[in-house]
Amino acid sequence: MSASVSGMDRWPVPLRLDGDRWATRRMEKRVLAVVHTVAAGQRVVDAVRLLDADPRVQVMFTAAPDVFSHGVAGFLEGLRGLVVPWSQAVNVRFDLALAASHGSLYELHAPVIVLPHGVGHNKFVSVPTNRRGPGVTAGEREVYGLSRQRLVRDGVVVPKVIVLSHEEELTRLGRACPEALPFAEVIGDPCFDRMTASLPSRARYREALRIGANQALVLACSTWGPDALLGQQWDLLDRLVTELPRDQFRIAVLLHPNVWSAHGDWQVQSWFAGLRRAGVLLVSQYADWCGPLVAADFIVGDHGSVSLYGTMTGAPVLMAGSPTVELAPGSPMVELRSIAPRIHADRPLRGQLRQAAAAPRAEHHARVAARITSEPGHFARRMRALIYRELRLPAPAAQLPVEPAPLPVTVTGEAADGVTS
Template structure:
């Protein structure tokens, strides 16, 4: 018999993706019923579809705020003050890279770590804030010291899934349809005016014109917020036209993590996926990285000081070769170490936190991190045809989950 009800608030597709590894720790417990709702949010288009893909049903928001729950999980702050039940908040991105849009100059707090995210009418809304790194606690002291009492460092689920998958990298490459010796160039964009997406019309035609067709593949990940605003069809059409049939354009539900594990090069910006790329050994080039609005103490800012910047006046292949030649693993590993200060321990620490808030004993088995699922093929003709198969150049518009960040 169910003894506890849990509400998972999915503000946006990205927030839903950030929460999936947390509520998965509860899904198999027969004492617990996990419910989902979609809260009001500017970018919540696609959030309900995300819940349905998980196999869940959406509890209407007006009903969700009338009921009481034994635990509430959220990665955003909109409407949390209206929900009844002890709330555990998770970050909606990695590294707390961006500054809050509120405030002026030095008074701007780090996005997610200021009082506007956790305090309502002088009251702390969450009972716990699950952070990824000790650096996040330091930022919390600067931005919202009253929230330090609810902060708990649990690590980062995506970090752990990627780290566990990297030794099996060739399996993920084969599943995608990459042939031995192929080079995968992964472009990843966050959202906003300073993102790679805002420069697609300059970057993608160059990639299409200069990237050798033989032995190379390219794929584009765009932050789901972009699709929420413009619509997935418009985003796909714009990117496909600019790419001229060379780049596979992934929709807002494609799981980005296997692509990152498989990549040989990352061309990115100040988004979370680019930062996770520091874990992989793939050389990173920054096609966009605004100096304004970025937390100067963040690992994202450190990456901007480390990675080479894509030049509009030099051949692309020469820049990729330069990035590979000058890549130094230890410099990027130091940045990657700032993603999680509890590597490999997210499941253990997060489950302990959730059951403590629920007031229930944990299941009598270890919290074993699940393996990152193998992806569906992006280039099935190559996978089916073997090493000698002809390579089609047509762009494949792939639907499914994109970046968490």
């Protein structure tokens, strides 16, 4: 790396050639947290926090290029970390990089650990024209997160470690990209562990959302894209408001951060203005979604990951969105869609909710939830051991407890405890 004196002034202190002159502590290791999207950033932070209380390590953040990068700047500002522009990040060596998406990682000069930012590797995505390798034809698709087209560049596996949540994903990865299999490790799922820790706090989350003692919370969850609940069934949100008595039901909506990224905060809030006036809660894209999920009495979801985590709560999970969206065969979402009742447009919603609540589901939901991770409760321990192994540092002896999710935050108004509604 070379730079003029004036150009060097624009580099963060830990990356400057004369950084030791300005830094209060000399760091032993530099870790780069790579944030492609808000959703990916939330998962990266789950890993970065495992470095808390270690004065040997300097963590820096960077926003990697991505089609859903809008919103990342606000996310990073909220973290108040040291942000390195991508143009600088790709010209400096780091001891380790952490990411939860795959784009442009080959540009980095660091061993990279890649985490999943969802659960189950359920979705197909089209292979971009500029990444079609030998034997890959036009129109061919891949399972996101497991495919050769995203894991391999110029014949080399890009990540140093590919983090998986469940043992069964090893088999699926071996079929999709056998050369990546030696780089995969089953570590666990931080959201599963946080959900488990949050379940006993259900009453606190309901109080924060101002759910009355005699009210049932219906949480509508939409992933992104035209096949999602929001893309297919906006009228379902209107029906939830008009058909469910407000004194008995409260409606909340949880949107994938990519929805906010694609359309912008102003536009999303504008679309929901009428629903918010009718009492609908809109969960912030920056909020931890575990709290609202734990608080829900009914979960109306689609093929997004939140629906799968909903099977941990005991609440009925009903399916919306496109019924024809194609998912990876054998994935957890395929199993959930085979057992969860589907919302019907020609039937009263209250009756459908009542029927879903009365139907046996505990055994079916437990089977799906067990497919989220084969290392329940162990993500923090295993992930921290992996990070320190790659940093070639002894890990701190103190164990990190799994904390419950913070109180939920919505996007409008003011409420007690800093929660808006």
